[in-house]
Amino acid sequence: MGQHGEKARETLLDAAEELFARYGIDAVSNRRIAEHAGTANHSAVAYHFGGRDELMEALITRHLEDTHRRRAALTEQLDDDGAALHDLLACLILPWVDHLASLPVPSWRARFLHQMRAVPSMKALLNRTAVASPVTEDLIRRTAAAVGDIPTSVLHGRSWILGSMTIGVCSEYESRIHDGAETPNWTGVGYFLIDSCAGMLSAPVTHPGDFITQPSPVFLL
Structure with a gap:
């Protein structure tokens, strides 16, 4: 072309x-x-x-190459074995918010993906592209291993919640920047999300069950 x-x-x-x-x-x-x-x-x-x-x-997929490049660079700094949950989540989340920070204002990326999540026919495409790199797949595996005492079915349900939370928070923050209600601090948002995700993934299980049986990794885009 x-x-x-x-x-x-x-x-x-x-x-x-x-x-x-x-x-x-x-x-x-x-x-x-x-x-x-x-x-x-x-x-x-x-x-x-x-x-x-x-x-x-x-x-x-238009910006995924940039996110994958940022994620690979962060992942290279991890210990081969025994990386902490926060460090693994940082490799998953920070490249996404750093990419959002690199976009001109107003940006529409987070709000677009938030709208995509509301369309059932788009969810399979979102999930597929969210993990479309060996680095991301390995990070997801290592993150699950870091909370290995949590049943898989519970991790699937929590990942579904985290997907909604992460894209929803970024969408709202992007909108507030657009409206002039926030001075951009995407790095701060990223670490807020890392702490929130780590807390939810590692929280004690008081009532295990298979309420949500399919993983939802779209918060990794």
Whole structure:
């Protein structure tokens, strides 16, 4: 794809991310995205992406390389054995919030992903892309081992809660920055989330059960 085509594609992705973040996934048509991107070609999304599903996948994965690079760099600093739970969670969470901090204001990334979580058909794609690297998969395995006395079914349920909490907190914080209600301190948000996740994952189990049996790693995006 030529330089002009790549720029047009990025402009469409920017427009789609903003509109989806503002109004929700199902409320925004491909035509509206094209118009918001400033193109008179109402078939621009189909031309550049092939269809709606391909557009959504491109939006979800567009920044993952940066997050994976940041995560790999942090992970290299861990001890090979016996890394503390907080350190493992830092490798999972800080690259995500550091990426959010690197985006221009206003950014729409966290709010877009928050909207994505509300669409059942998108959850499988989110989960798949969230762990789409060997480094992330290894960190998840090591994190589970660090709280090995917690039943797997309970860890699955807690990861579901943490997914909602992490993206929800980042979405709200991103919105408050946009509105001028917060001075950006994404690093502080990251460590707040690390402490919160560590506390929940390692909390005592008073009533074990298989209430939620599928893991939900989307807070790792």
